[in-house]
Amino acid sequence: MAQVFSMAFLGFFLGMRHAMDPDHVIAVTTIVSRERRIRRAAGIGILWGLGHTVTIFLVGGVILLFEVVIPPRIGLTMEFSVAVMLVLLGVLSLIAIVRSLRGAFSRDVPEGHAQPPAHSDFVPSHAHGHGPDAHGHAEDAKPLARLDRWLGRLSLHQALRPLAVGVVHGLAGSAAIALLVLATIRGAAWGVFYLAVFAMGTIAGMMLITAAISLPFAYTSRRLSGINRSLGFASGLLSLGFGFFLIYQIGFVEGFFTIHPHWTPH
16 A cells, blocks of 8 residues: 555656656747636646646557567657647747737728637637627537636637647657656556556646746736737747757757667656
8 A cells, every 4th residue: 555655646746747847848838828817727738738648648558568669760759749849839929929919010900800719819810790690600619618618718729739739748758757667667557557647747737837837928918918928929939949959959969860860768
């Protein structure tokens, strides 16, 4: 019983610590930089953790159960996908900031103007007339509305984004986690149990981190729009810069772009 408790405590604690890895924090910062509610930001953290859990279990479980050895080229490919994703998140964030600046400085707005939904900068805009029938939401959108309420009014597009980012991060980190378990825990059943507790810690840690990160964005979005845009712009640049740094590190230092790559899971 003591062994189970100590393993659960260690796995949960290390899972929370894993959520604080720099690439994880930068990715979720970019995602929540346009959120105005802490509750929605925490929901994004949970979704990221769920996506992360999927690949941790699939890839890590296969490594544990079948003792699969991942070739360096494949391992580096998984980590390289995180770098590309960070660059993409940074670009999308910067595009959203530029569009919001254009909207802020635009003087002539037509009467039947197009407005993006308040809950996302990346959700396609729709015609927004002001008549009783002009909003354009059909009855078949009700299931999505229920999903929005369950996730604090997150749209389906917003829900898929952190899930996909979590899946990519899990793909990159699952090998290192599984190898750590193999080195310290005997028995596949105990290893799978450890992965489950580790995943729960990661979800909890990411929920707390995203809620904390969203505080300055939520506060400035209501009172200090200029500072809010600056914070969003900074998060986009940080994601872009860190993504390019990882591309250089993985591509040239670890040899992904060379004939003889060398990879140590971390």
